[in-house]
Amino acid sequence: MQKREKRVSESRTEQIQIVMPAHINGYGRLFGGQLMQWIDVVAAVCARRHANRTITTVSVDNLHFKAAAHIEDLVVLIGQVTYVGNTSMEVRVDTFVEQIDGVKNLVNQAYFVMVALDENERPTTVPGLILETEEERAEWEAGQRRSNLRRQRRREQF
Incomplete structure (x- = not known):
């Protein structure tokens, strides 16, 4: 049975972190692995x-580090379902x-692919996504293309 569709805004999530000394790498910048952990959460x-549902991370792609964060910086992470x-x-x-x-x-x-799990930790269906803005529709179309690329890579064992 398919679950009801949901709006993008229903699952939008924001997390804020302050970069502390324990988060810094040898170059005085936020350690990439720490940022990846925050993004995964x-x-x-x-x-x-x-x-x-309980979910699990399946893949990560398009993780682009555009600039560094430094000690005492306020880091704001905003996530939303795109596809x-x-x-x-x-x-x-x-x-x-x-x-x-x-x-x-x-x-x-970054783009993460997550899979919903049932009580037996088997993949289970997820609700559809209601697209309300042009930005959401553009992300959906790009998400379709990324999904097709991921499928092709799996077939080619790439």
């Missing part, structure tokens, strides 16, 4: 809110460094 929360298949969801997480004056600069963008 945001993607998981989005997918869980959309599916109302859904039968059991999977694509989640985009944008990461910003927020300045004291509130201006946000994009430092990272």
